[in-house]
Amino acid sequence: PAWLRRLCGHLLSQRLLRPGGVQAVVRGVLEGTGAGGAGAEAVAVDWRTCDTVAKILASCPQQCLSLEDYCSLVCPQILDLLHIQDKLTARQFQRVATTTLLTMVKEHPQLAEKHLLQPLLAPLLRCS
Numbered sequence: 001p002a003w004l005r006r007l008c009g010h011l012l013s014q015r016l017l018r019p020g021g022v023q024a025v026v027r028g029v030l031e032g033t034g035a036g037g038a039g040a041e042a043v044a045v046d047w048r049t050c051d052t053v054a055k056i057l058a059s060c061p062q063q064c065l066s067l068e069d070y071c072s073l074v075c076p077q078i079l080d081l082l083h084i085q086d087k088l089t090a091r092q093f094q095r096v097a098t099t100t101l102l103t104m105v106k107e108h109p110q111l112a113e114k115h116l117l118q119p120l121l122a123p124l125l126r127c128s
Contacts, residue, residue: 081097
């Protein structure tokens with residue numbers, strides 16, 4: 001029902017905006033789908049699931065005051081997904097992070113540059 005979809009969307013958005021919320025949502029979705037199994041079918045499910053999560057992360061919820069506020073809260077958490085140590089989890093989280101980054105660069109290039117690309121490339125720029 002529509003009311004349940006709205007409620008779930010609202011709860012998801014609230015969780016994403018909290019510290020550690022992105023990782024909690026990504027972990028919950030990936031564990032809930034059984035992604036990460038063996039075989040070609042599991043790999044395809046894994047990719048589709050990661051792409052879906054990335055699309056969710058790249059879109060600003062209606063509850064946010066502005067896209068800028070959303071990016072300032074969520075983008076650092078997206079970059080944190082690149083630092084997960086567990087190999088299987090890291091692979092899935094890196095897929096989500098890179099797909100989210102690509103989606104945001106296409107949809108909101110200035111904000112993606114400010115909140116994702118500049119922090120990501122800062123160590124390289126300091127060296128050059």
